[in-house]
Amino acid sequence: MAITTCIFDAYGTLFDVTAAARQAAAEPGFPQLADSWAALAQNWRQKQLEYTWLRAVVGAHTDFWQVTQDGLDWALEAAALDGDPALRQRLLDLYWQLAAYPEVPAMLRALRDAGYQTAILSNGAPAMLDAAVSSAGLGDLLDDVLSVETVGIFKPAAAVYDLVGQRFGTEKSQVLFVSSNGWDAGCATGYGFATAWVNRAKAPVDRLPWRPAHMLTDLTSLPEIAASA
Structure with a gap:
């Protein structure tokens, strides 16, 4: 048919799921992202997806906003950037306007x-x-x-x-x-x-x-x- x-x-x-990290890295308030934004974006996306698969398998559904936050928290910790709440909030805000x-x-x-x-x-x-x-x-x-x-x-x-x-x-x-x-x-x-x-x-x-x-x-x-x- x-x-x-x-x-x-x-x-x-x-x-573009990399847009949030890329845009934050271009802003004057977050120079720590200049060399790490691409890796951060990749890790964020990978963990976001992994958490959807794992939750589906074990029947522990939550909405995508929660797994988006969880994936970002993992990525920030992996990049040793988890001590900056302003950065976390800015990245989350930007995700709503990709x-x-x-x-x-x-x-x-x-x-x-x-x-x-x-x-x-x-x-x-x-x-x-x-x-x-x-x-x-x-x-x-x-x-x-x-x-x-x-x-x-x-x-x-x-x-x-x-x-x-x-x-x-x-x-x-x-x-x-x-x-x-x-x-x-x-x-x-x-x-x-x-x-x-x-x-x-x-x-x-x-x-x-x-x-x-x-x-x-x-x-x-x-x-x-x-x-x-």
Whole structure:
């Protein structure tokens, strides 16, 4: 069946998760980040994801804002920066206004102009997602923003991917699911979606039973992929 609906992960896919640390490092109040912001951002993101997986496995769900804070606290301690509450607060504040990647608005507009439904499906808490979408000016380019908080478990649980069909009434084969997380795109392939992995970091493919159908370095070509999928 032809693709009718394009669904996007949010963090790292539409929104640049390194932007908070990078911006704080450029501000005069935080010179200690000048040489360490990139490593801090990487550790923050990795722990944030690890905590979602671990909580899903053991059934200890909390919202994404909590795991975002927990991941940052680990990263700050690893960088010996955990004694600066002002830095912690600034990084958390900036996370609510992450920049979209440069190609995102035009890509979403092209999809909408071509008649595709577009939405976010994210681990993010609803308030976080609403703030990010508003800050990036993407609200009029999305039909909906779906959060795992509806089902109380993080991706890649099938109950999360089920939200797409429940909202849009689509068959799995009508959905193109797009993520910057190789494991997310791979698991969505196993679920039955057509998939695209935005591999901005040029990472190896995750060793899972399934592989993303398409691999991209950015989202520019996504409308053409949707048309040909």
